[in-house]
Amino acid sequence: MSEQTPSVREVNENQCQICMPLGSVIAIKGIEHSMVVVHGSQGCSTYMRLAMVEHYNEPVDIASSSLNEKQTIYGGEENLRKGLDNVIRVYHPKVIGVVTTCMTETMGEDIGRMIDTYLTDRNLHDVDIIPVSTPSYSGTSTEGYWTAVRDIIRYYGNPSPPHEGINIILPQVSPADIREIKRILDLMRIQYTLIPDISMTLDRPYGILYEKIPPGGTSREDITRMSGARATIQFGYCCPDNLSPGAFLEEKFGVPLHNLPLPVGLKNMDRFINTLISIAVKPVSESILLERGWLCDAMADAHKHMAEIRPVIYGEPELVYAISSLCVENGSIPPIIATGTGSPQFHRHLESLIRDLDFVPLVAEHVDFALIAKESDHLGVNLAIGHTGGKVLTERQNIPVVRTGFPIHDRIGAQRIRNLGYIGTVTLLEQIVNTYLEHKYQHYRQRIKSEYFDNGGKINA
C-alpha cells in the first residue's frame, strides 16, 4: 500500500468532510417521534438544516439553544432549558437528542448533568432526553453519526428477554437504501430492529397528512429489545471499536456481532445474505436469487468497460470501502481511494482489498479535494464516485462524477439513490459505466482520429 497522505500541509483546501454534530443529527432523525436540540449558537442548527434540506429535499426541523455572547460567560444551561421547554410544547416529541457543538464543548458544558437536573425539576417521565457529545474538532460527521447511534442504544441498554429477531445497525445511507434493506429482510422473513431508520423521517411521501414530526423511525420499544436479539448485523466495517454500537451490545449483553461491509457489490451482498442464512437458519428467498442473477448479468455486460475506468472514490468510509470493493470485483482498479476522515479499520480492510491488484491504489485518509484533484491528474483518473464535493473535479479537470453518498446538493433525488442490495448495485454499476461511456464518446471520434492519423499511430496508452 502507498504511504498515507503526508500531512505536512496546514491548509485544508476544499474539504472532504463535514462537522461532527451533523452526523449525530442525521442518526437521531432515525428515531421515532424524535427532535434534536443543538446546544450552541443558532447558526449551527441553521447551517445543518441547510445541508440536510438541500440533500433530502425535505423539511428538517432542528432546534437550537441559541446561545449568545452572554452565555459564553455565564454558561448555556438556562437557554438549553428554555429550548427544551419550547420544543416539548410545540413538537411533543418522545425522544430529544441534545448534541453539543465546538462552542459548548470548548465552554465545557456538562449537558448530561443539565439534562438530569432539567428532567427532575420538570418532573418529566414521558420524554427521553439523550445527550450526545460532538465536539467537531474531535471528528467528522462519520464519528458523530456512530457516537449518536451508540449513545442512543446505550441509553436504552437494559437487559431484555431473548427473542428471535436480529439487530441491523446502519451507517449513513439514503432512505431508499434503508427501504431496500428492509425489503430484503422481509423477503427472507426475518424479524429485525433496524436503527437508525430514516427511510420515512427524511423521505416522507406526498399525500400523508403533514405533521411536524414525520412518521417512521426506530421506536423506543424496539431499541430496548435490541439487547435480547439473537445477533447484530452492523454495516460498520470501518467503524472504530470505541464508537461501535454493535460492539457495545456484544460486550454488555452478549449479542453476537457480525460487522459487515455495506452490501454494495456482489461479494459484500453475498456476505450479507450468507450471514442472514447462518443466523436465521433459513433458505435464501427465490426472488433474491433472481436479483443476484440479474446482477451477475449486469456484471457481464459491464466488464468490458469497467477495466477502462479509473475512478477516484471518496467520501464516508463505509461507502468508500464498499464501492471500492464493487469496482475491484468488476475489474476496475481505482487509482485513488480517499476519505475526509479515517480509522485503523478502514485502513486495514482496504489494505486487504487492494493487496493483490495489478497496481496499488493510493489510499488517502484525512484528505481535502486539493489533494484528490492533484493526484487525479497525476494518476490518470477518468471518473469520480462520491458526493457533490467532487464537482470541482468536473469543473477544473473535466472528470465526470457519479453522485452518491452525502451531501448531494447539486442534483435532485439524493434521498432516493439506491445502491444497496443486488438491485441497488445494478443501478450503481450501470450508472458508473454509462457516465463513463457518455464522457468517452463525447470526443471519441476526434481522439481516435488524432491518435491514428495526426499522431502517426502513437497511442497514449
Next chain:
Amino acid sequence: MAINQEVLDEMLLPYPDKVKKNRTKHIVRKNPEEGCQQIEANTRTVPGIISQRGCCYAGCKGVVIGPIKDMITITHGPVGCAYYSWGTRRNKARADDITPPEHIYGAMCFVTDMQEPDIVFGGEKKLAKMIDEVVEMFHPRAINVCATCPIGLIGDDLGAVTKKASEKHGIPVLAYNCEGYKGVSQSAGHHIANNVLMENVIGSGDAEKNPSEFVVNLLGEYNIGGDSWEIERILNDIGYRVQGVLTGDSSVEEMKNMHIANLNLVMCHRSINYIAEMMEEKYGIPWLKINFIGVEAIKKSLRDIAQVTGDETFIRKTEEVIAREEARVLPVIEHFRKICTGKTAFAFVGGSRSHHYQYLLRDLGMEVVVAGYEFAHRDDYEGRQVIPTIKTDADSKNIPELDIKPDPELYKEAHEHLNITKEKFDEICSRVPLGNYEGMYPDMNGGTLMIDDCNHYEAEQLVKDLKPDLFFAGVRDKYIAQKMGVPAKQLHSYDYSGPYAGFNGAMNFARDVANAMTTPAWKFITPPWEKESENTGDTNA
C-alpha cells in the same frame, strides 16, 4: 386579503406565556389608521423555536466577505462552518482586466480544520502557518480570516496573527472577529464585515477621479445568479461607471478605490447601510436607496439617480433606456401577468428581499399577504426615522461602532461630489430620498401581516391557514410549503435560476413564478379514485 385575529391567536396558542408575549411583539397586522405601527426586531431568538436565522459568522463570511473574488477567505475553526458557507449563495464572479482567472478564489473553501490539540493549546500557530502556505501557493492580493465560535472562547488573537502575517507578506491580511455567538443573527456579522472593510480597504487605493465620469458604487448587491451583472449593464447603458460592488463579483482592487465615487447606491439596506453611512461621514459621498427588483421599482430608481446627477444628458438617456427595455420586456411580462394576477404570496427572506420583491410581485398583479425578515432591524420595517428611538441592547453593544471622522483631504460636501450647487442639491433632496429608506411598512396593504424572525412553526401554521398561492423563502422552510401543496421559491439563491434583478431579471422571475404555479404536477396529487366528482368510467359503453 386581510388576515383575521383568530389565525394569529391559534398560531400563538401552543407557546408558553412568556414566548407568546415575546412573539406577539414581532407580529404586526397593518392598520392604516394607526400611522406606523411598531414592530420588535433584532432581538434574541427564542431558544428551541426553530428560527430561520443564521449566526454572526454567516453574516460576515457567508454574506459580505465570501463573494469578494480575489481575496482568499480562511475560516479559522473546526471544519463545519467553512463547509456550510461554501458556495451556498450562488455569488457569481468573472475574470476581467482587473482580476485575471488565477486570482479568483470564489469557488474554493479554506479552513484551518482545528483539532483537539489546537483547541487546548491555541490555534494561532496553525493559522499563521496556513496563511504562509496560502500565500506561497496562491499569491493572493489579500486574505480574510474569519473566526468561528471556539476562537473567541480559547482567546486566539486573530488581530496579532494577521498583523504579523500582513507585515511578513506585504499584503492586507484582515481579521474578522465574527464568532457565531455574537449579536443575535447574521446582522452582527454584516456590521463587523462593514467595519473591517471600511477601516482597511475602502479608500486605501490611489486612483484619481476622472472628472468627465459619473461614478457610482453599488452597495449591498451580491450578484446572486448574476443580478449585479444585469444591474451594471443598465447603469453602464445610461453612462454611469460602476467603480465597486459590495460585494458581488467584487475585487479588492476595485474596492480600494470606491472613495472616488460621486454617489453610493444602496440595494440591501440591512447588510451594508453601515458603509454607506461611514463613507458619507468620511468622504461626504451621498447615498441613495435603490431597488432593481421589479420594472416599476427599477424605473423609479433610475429616475432618482438621474435626478441626483442633475445632468440633463443622464435624465434623457435614462428615459431612452427605460423606453427601450420596456418595449422589450413588458410584452413578455404581460404574458405571465395573466397567469399571476390575483394570486397571493408570502415572503420570508433576509433583510431586504421581502420588501424588494413586493414590487416585482405587484408588477405581476400579485399581493404579498405576509412578509417578514429574518434578521432585519426596526428601520427596515418602519423606516430610518425610527433609528434614534431604537434602544441599544447588550447584544448590539458588543459590535463596535467605528469612530469615523471626515477625511482631511478627501472630504467634500455632498453637492460637490455631485458637481451641483448647494441650492440645486437642496432642491433635489426635496424630491429624491437621498440618505433615506422608508422600510417595508408603507408598501404593505391594510390587514396584511409583517412578521419578524418568523420561525418554522409559524410559517407552517400560516401556510396551513392562509393557503397562499406562492411561498417565497429560503431552502430551509421551502419544503414545508411544498409538502402542503403550495409551490415555493427560494429567494436567497433563486433555486438555481436568476438573475432576477433588472429588466431581464424581471422576465426571468415572471417566467419562473408562473411556471411554479402552473406546473401540471400539482393537479395529479389526488388519485382519481379519491376524486368523487370525477367520472370513473363510461357508463354508456
